[in-house]
Structure formats: C-alpha cells, structure tokens
Amino acid sequence: MGETPLLNTLRxxxxxxxxxQADLAEKVGVTRKTINTVENGVFVPSTVLALKxxxxxxxxxxxxxxxxx
Amino acid sequence: xxxxxxxxxxxERAQSRRNRILWVFSILFFVWQGSFFGGHVxxxxxxxxxxxxxxxxxxxxxxxxxxxxNTGGGWRYGKAVRALxxxxxxxxxRAQALASGFWGLALCALGLYAAAPFVRIDAEEAAHVLLxxxxxxxxLRFVMLERRANRG
Numbered sequence: 558m559g560e561t562p563l564l565n566t567l568r569x570x571x572x573x574x575x576x577x578q579a580d581l582a583e584k585v586g587v588t589r590k591t592i593n594t595v596e597n598g599v600f601v602p603s604t605v606l607a608l609k610x611x612x613x614x615x616x617x618x619x620x621x622x623x624x625x626x
Numbered sequence: 627x628x629x630x631x632x633x634x635x636x637x638e639r640a641q642s643r644r645n646r647i648l649w650v651f652s653i654l655f656f657v658w659q660g661s662f663f664g665g666h667v668x669x670x671x672x673x674x675x676x677x678x679x680x681x682x683x684x685x686x687x688x689x690x691x692x693x694x695x696n697t698g699g700g701w702r703y704g705k706a707v708r709a710l711x712x713x714x715x716x717x718x719x720r721a722q723a724l725a726s727g728f729w730g731l732a733l734c735a736l737g738l739y740a741a742a743p744f745v746r747i748d749a750e751e752a753a754h755v756l757l758x759x760x761x762x763x764x765x766l767r768f769v770m771l772e773r774r775a776n777r778g
Contacts, residue, residue, distance in 0.1 A: 579634060582634060583634045586709070586710070586713075587710065587713040587714055587715070588634065588637055588638060588641060588711075588715070588716075589634070590641070590715055590775045590776050591714050591716075591775075593775060593776070593777075594775045595715075599774075600714070600715045600718055602714060603714055606714050
C-alpha cells in the first residue's frame with residue numbers, strides 16, 4: 558500500500574513570512590535539507606515537526622498541510 | 627577575520643563532508659573486497675601477514691562506515707550540531723537506506739544459496755560478500771537520498 562500524498566503550502570507561507578529555507582530551518586531546529594524535502598513533498602514531516610513549522614510561521618498545521626480531496 | 631559560523635552552517639558543511647566520506651569510502655570498501663578474493667593465493671592455507679592486515683583494515687572500515695551511517699557522525703561537534711546532523715529527514719533517509727541494505731543482503735544471501743551447489747563457497751568468503759553488501763548498499767543509498775534532498 559502506497560503512502561498517502563500530503564499537499565503543503567509551506568513554500569508560500571515561508572515566502573510570505575519573508576524567510577529563507579535556512580532561516581526557517583534554524584527556527585525549527587532542522588537542516589535546510591529537511592525544509593527543502595518537506596516543501597517538495599518528498600518527505601512527510603512528523604507531527605512534532607509539523608507543529609513546530611506551524612508555530613514558526615504563525616499558522617495552523619491544517620493551513621500548511623492538507624490531504625488531497 | 628571571518629564571522630563565526632552558526633550551528634546550521636556548521637551542520638550543513640558537516641553534512642556535505644559526511645556524504646563525500648560515505649560515498650568515497652563505500653566505493654573503496656567495495657573495490658577492496660574484490661582485491662581480497664584476487665589476492666587470496668592459497669585459499670585453505672593460514673593467512674599471511676599481508677592478508678591479515680588487509681582483512682583487519684577491511685573490517686575496521688566496515689565498522690567505521692556502519693557507525694557513521696547509524697549515528698550521523700559529527701562527533702567532534704557539540705550536541706546542537708550533532709542533533710542537526712541527525713534531524714528528521716536524515717533519520718528517514720537512514721531508515722530507507724537500511725531497508726535497501728536488508729533487501730540487498732537478502733538477495734545476496736539467496737544468490738549465494740543458489741550458487742552453493744555449483745560453486746564451492748567458503749564460510750569466510752560468504753561472510754565477506756554479505757558484509758560488503760550489508761555496508762555498501764545502505765551507505766550508497768543513504769548518500770543518494772541525501773544528495774537528492776539537497777537539490778533545490
């Protein structure tokens with residue numbers, strides 16, 4: 558059984574906050590590579606990381622990550 | 627004087643270095659095991675000093691690669707940098723790489739099992755081949771995943 562794809566608006570939210578991938582990575586305590594893979598949909602973040610990203614971008618997890626319709 | 631690097635910048639550099647080391651040493655490790663078979667002149671005689679040294683170095687390299695792969699490396703840095711070197715995506719890549727290693731090992735064991743009735747394979751030769759696959763396959767797969775993740 559394949560993994561359910563996860564859509565995200567992380568890149569747009571990050572850009573709206575005026576942050577680079579490196580800035581956001583530093584805020585949530587991961588490397589730029591992890592932010593890059595999440596934005597590209599290659600890596601599905603853990604619940605903890607999703608919550609940290611939401612907090613760093615002052616958004617809700619649901620606003621950043623969505624299941625496809 | 628150059629400005630002090632942040633933990634993220636140090637981790638980023640250490641990450642690239644780790645990938646380069648894993649890549650080069652995995653290839654070296656794999657090539658080296660080929661020379662072990664070629665250089666073993668009389669298979670059932672006691673090992674010569676040169677063979678003991680070769681075997682010992684090969685085992686040492688295997689341990690170093692396995693430890694580097696499983697801990698994330700960066701032992702000379704502080705806790706914060708080590709945590710960045712072993713962040714979420716790194717752990718996910720490691721899990722995928724180890725799964726690839728498992729399948730490589732299973733396929734290799736199947737191949738050896740199938741070849742056993744036709745080719746005489748000593749236990750040490752089989753162990754050597756299995757160890758090489760168990761180390762090289764996950765290490766190379768890990769580097770591949772890390773490099774792909776770093777592309778923009």
